[in-house]
Amino acid sequence: MENAIRQNLVSRRYTKNKVMMALSFLAAILGIFFLSVILVSLVFRGVSALSLDVFTMSIPAQGSRGGLINAIYGTVLVTGCAILIAAPIGILAGTYLVEYANGTKLAEVAKFINDILLSAPSIIIGVFVYGAVVVPMRGNSAIAGILALALIALPVVNRTTQDMLLLVPNALREATAALGAPRWKSMTLVIYRSAWTGILTGILLAVARISGETAPLLFTAGYSKFMNAGLTGPIATLPVAINTLAADPGEDLKQLAWAGALIITVAILALNILARLLSGRRQ
Template sequence: MSTLNPITRRRYRRNAVAVALSAIAAAIGLLILAAILWTLVSRGVGGLSLKVFTESTPPPGSDGGLANAIYGSIVLTLTGIVIATPIGVLAGTYLSEYARGSKIGEAAKFINDVLLSAPSIIIGLFINALLVVPFGTFSAWAGGVALAVIALPVINRTTQDMLALVPNTLREAAAALGAPRWKVMTFVVWRAAKSGILTGILLAVARISGETAPLLFTSFNNQYWSTNMSQSMASLPTVIFQFAMSPYDDWQRLAWAGALIITFAILALNIIARALVDRRR
C-alpha cells in the first residue's frame, strides 16, 4: 500500500471504514434479532404442552390451551388467501400483460404500491365500517376480508414481477402456433411463472398470519370454540395481545407459547418461499 499514490490510499482507507461500519451495523442487527429469538424461545417453550393444541383458551387461574385460537387463525388466514389469490393473480396479469404503458395501468400500479404500505389498522377500520357496523356484530367473514385486503397487493405485485420475468419468446412461439391470447396466458405464461406466483402467495400468507390490529376491529375474539363465520372468532394474534396485557401468569405463559408457535409458522413459510425462489432461479 505504501507504493500507492495518496489519492488511492485515501480511497482504500475510506473503503475500509465503510466496510467496518457496515459490518458493525449488520452485527448489531443480528444481535438484536438473536436476543429477540432467544427471549421468545426461552419463555415460549415453558408454556408449550399438549394442552396448548387440544384445549380452548381458559379463564384466569384455570388450565387450558390455544386450540380455538389456532383454529381461528387458520380459518381467517385461509379465508383471506382464498379471496385475495384469484383477484390478485388476475389483477397482476392484467396490469402486466394487458394494461402495460396505459394511464389506467400506471394508476392501478401506483394504488397497489400505496396499499402495500398502508397501515393495517386503517384497513381494519375500513372493513369495520363496511361489514361490522352495518350488520351490528363482529364476524369471521369481516376478519377474512380484512386479511384479504392486506394480502391482495402482495400477490398482485409478485404476479406482475414474475410475469415480467417470462421471456417474450415464449409468448411469440405460442402465438406463432395459432394459440389465442388467453391460451398463451393460461398454458404458457402462467405455467412458466407458477413457482414465482406461488411464492408470492406464501409471502402473503406470512404477511397476514401475524396481523392483530385489523382483527381487533373485525373478528374480535372469542373465548370458546366457534365455527360460525358470522360470529366473532378467536385468533392467535388477538389472544396473544389479550393474554400478554393481562396480569395473570398463566395467561402470560400461553401468550409466549402462542408467540412462539406463530413465529415459527411464519419462519417456515418464509423458508419455503425462499426455497421456491431459489428453485426457479
C-alpha cells in the same frame, strides 16, 4: 505530482471504504445480536409453556386449565379464507395489468394504487373494514377479519404476479402466437407455467404477512375465549390472543401468550423458508 495526488485520492477512497465496511459489519452484528436475543428468549419461554392442553383446549379463564386451540383454528380459518379471496383476484389483476393493459393509463393508475395499498399501515385497512362491515353488521365477525386480511394480501399477490410475468421472455409469447395458439391458451399453458413458482412464492409471503397481523383483527374479528366455527360472530386468532393474554395479570395466561408467540413464529418462519426454497428453485 500527479502520481502523488492520485495515490492520495486512492488512499482516501480505501480509508472511506474500510470505514463504511466496518460500520456495515457492526450494524449487521447488532441486528443479528438483538434478533438472536429475541429468538432465544422466545424459544426458552415458549417451549416451557407448551403442553398438550395448548393444542386441545380453548383459552381459559384466569386460574383455569386451557389452551389455544380456538385461536389456532381461528387463525387458520381467517388466513385461509383471506388467501382464497386474495390469491385469484391478485393473480388475475396482475395478469391483466401486464399482459392486456400494459402501458395504458389505466394500468399505470392501477399499479400506483396497488403500491399505495402495499405500503399502507394495516390498521388503516382495519379501520376501513370496521366502518364498512363491522358497523353495519353491528358487531365483530370472522367475515370482517377475512375481508381485512384479504385487502392486505391482495396487493402483495398482485405485485408479485406482475413482477413474475414481466420476467417471462417475450420470445415465449411470440412463439405461441406464431403457432396460432389463442391468447388464453398461451397464458395458461406457457406463461403461467414459466411464472408459477414465483407467483406461488408471492402467495406464501402474503400468507406469512397476514398471519401475524393484529391491528386489523382487533377492529374486525374481535376476540372470543370460546370455539366459534361460524363466520358471523367474533372469533379468536393467535395474534389477538397473544396481545390479550400478555396484558393479563395472571402468570398462567402470560405463559399461554408465550406459547402462542412461539407457534406463530415457527409457522411464519416455515412459510418464509418454503418461499426461499421455491424462489431458489426458480433461479
